Amino acid sequence: MSLDPAAVRAAFAAAVNMDAAELEEWLETPESLSVGQKKDGALESVGHAAGRRLVTLLRSDPGALDEDAYRLMRKAVGFIRRHRAQEPANMVTSRWRYALMNWGHDPLK
Template identity: 70%
Template sequence: MPLDFARIYADFHGAVNMTPAELDDWLETPESLRVGQKKDGGESVGHASGRYIVKLLRTKKSALNEDDYLHMRKVVGYVRRHRAQEPQNMVTSRWRYSLMNWGHDPLK
């Protein structure tokens, strides 16, 4: 089944509600670095995704490739799954911080 690039693009921009600058700044915080699953003690999957999301947000639509759209689809899935697990205190929770690594601030 071919990818629906238009749908993925729209869904991605609906899920990611942080600007590239906001996400860049967030990724530099201790809270951002503290959350997420880490492979071999290195950078978390979500933190690496956040860096890729910044790149995607700064890339012209016409320059996006299939791998970019696949990552966009992954981001949308992550945000949807985790939004369904909202904790009682979302302001300072690891849940919120993790979502922010993926470009979505639930308080916005």
């Protein structure tokens, strides 16, 4: 594997602060569905689709994770880090917060 699993797991654990149940519940809200970039006319945003995959990953046995899971974890960490650097004045009801939550990070926690 070209990724360092221990480093990716540690960064992911530090960045993702929602558990599987919280994330799954969030992904069902209209706010969750209202944000994010959609590719090629897709109905679901990239972040929302990633969030659904993260729910599965969060419920998985860490020993059963494959390289694709680690890539997704690294992608989530990168998204969260980039977006945390762009904090808006009102984060409570912002699209910024909603997008972060689709990736498993609630900045209000």
